[in-house]
Amino acid sequence: MYTHPILPENLSAIEAYAQRHKTPLVAIHSSGFYSYFQINLPGAFPIVDTHPDETATTDLRLLSPWPELTAFAAELTKDIDGLDDVEHGHLPYVVILLHYLERWKAAHDGKYPATYKEKTEFRKMVQAAARTDNPEGGEENFEEAAAAVLKTLVPPSLPSGLREVFEYKHPEPVEQRSGFWLIADAVKQFYEKHQCLPLPGKLPDMKAQSKVYIQLQNIYKAKARSDAAEILQIVQASPGGERVDPAEVDLFCKNAAFVKLINATGGEGDASISRADRLRSAAAREFANDETAALTLSPLSLLPVYLALQAAGTRAAAAAEAVNHVGSSAGHSSNSSSGGAISADEILATIAAQVPGAEKNERVVQAAGEVARAAGGELHNVAALTGGMVAQEVIKIVTKQYIPIDNTCVFDGIASRCQVLRL
Template identity: 30%
Template sequence: MVAMDEDNYKEAIEASFKVFAPRGISSDLLQIIHDSCSEVDSNSSDFWVMVAALKEFIVNEGGGEAPLEGSIPDMTSSTELYVNLQKIYLAKAEADFLVLQQRVKSILKRIGRDPDSISKAMIKSFCKNARKLKVCRYRLIEDEFSNPAVSELQKYLSDEEYSVAMGFYILLRAVDRFAANYNSFPGQFEGELDEDISRLKTAAVGLLNDLGCNGSTVTEDLINEMCRFGASELHAVAAFIGGIASQEVIKLITKQFVPMVGTFIFNGIDQKSQLLTLPAFHRIRWGSR
């Protein structure tokens, strides 16, 4: 039987690589605290006020580090020793929270807001997740349609890994044009498949030209498949997409975990999911990973 001490040494050796990890904050967090929105005023959101306080904490009390979370991983130990170690981390996390809370209050007072307008629970949650923060800026659908990201579109169309996903993206928008012009979806009625394939191809070429991707094409196979599909709705695929959508909604409502940034394409033929990032983003959400 292996003694507890030997198990502890084994775990320490397996986790030894963590000692050599660079100190400091992540690139995501560094980008957030240097974002222009971190220069707060009376119109700033609670999130950016807390980011401003976090920036001050990192520079001063944190010594280049974010507040401590207070949790420790599972490890081989007696209950007494584990609980004692956990108390040490929790005490430091509480001390960091109190400092950050005071900085939040000071900033709120400085910008002319009620120092207690951000709740203790909100600051504590922010403090706990400070090391994992991520800002997501979303593009409005109106912008996506009126101001296409031509370079990104062309990049995806020529990339073997993403060309199919981008082809479906183009075709989905071409189908909208088709429906607006002919009051039906391609392949919806029997006996019109060949004609619909020609119509959809024309709509796709026109869309590509309007997007600034002159000369680019969508493969005949994808066009034929879109028409063969005939606006049907497979229950299994619909349930899968519904599950993904509900997860993303929960992320945005709870502001926990990082939501997808971009256009999600599910290719049921190849059983493949891909995310197309078509920049200039606007709206902001935040969460922890």
């Protein structure tokens, strides 16, 4: 980790060293009210334990139930109209939805409700089935069922994050891949065979009798264990699969829909694209987006802040290098600071050399003026805030939990906001 301005060629050398030794690299630059930090990861960096919101992890498979779940629901609802009020009012909403989905299919040529209009009609069907002649004047379990229609009647699909994992081009042969990639390949085979991901097995809370809820919960858990066992079998049949921990397979299966690949195009796969080309491409994209954002009153890009800080850092590092060189030639060392005063015009000239035309952008000119005014000085509150964000990102990388930024975070202390840029 380094916190001082550094020459681009020296930075490239440090990054190359970090890539060779598979070590994450964090660069931080703070000046005045502005700061940014960059995280350079050693190649593609997968995160399995992303800690998604619990409400997003619910996967009930109501449109593709397996035989055990179908049989359980059918048994509980075979005489649904003849059940007493207690039993009727404690049917789990999963069972209620499965029962009325069968009725819907019978009246719609075997098709599930697919459009918003059809799902709305289906929801009304469920609501109409609730009993209102009881002391409560309604049934909570049927209310839960109606509320769950839109978010649970969704056909299985492949999330974009996992699709990126499946499509990643491995630079190393199969036998040299980590356990993550062996499991990912097995999950891909599972998906291609079943057209769905392994079941996480988590069942949300719902109104039901304890005995019935536990039975339903066990059905979901058993299916999750069965899917994980099938994937483990595929993994163990692969070269090097015998070294994969079954617990790692279980964790992947529970979080498959939320697996994230950071720096998917980094490392060796990004070697043909220079840092300068990436920066110019990002500038063209961000400035084009700003034209639209101005019309919609959306936040404008913080790329001008990054350009100004990066240009000032390059100038300061070059000046310090020159002073040290002169000092060495004179037979003594120099410890001059890299944060000397640099004019806005010098900053803009450096920006123009890196991103031609950017120096004419009004917001770039403003950012350059602010950075020049700061004269390389760090404000304690901005530096502390930036350091706190960096600490959080380092913890994510070390523990491989939650999703770290990809790959640059810019902070504007004047507007009090951040933006993550892929540079």
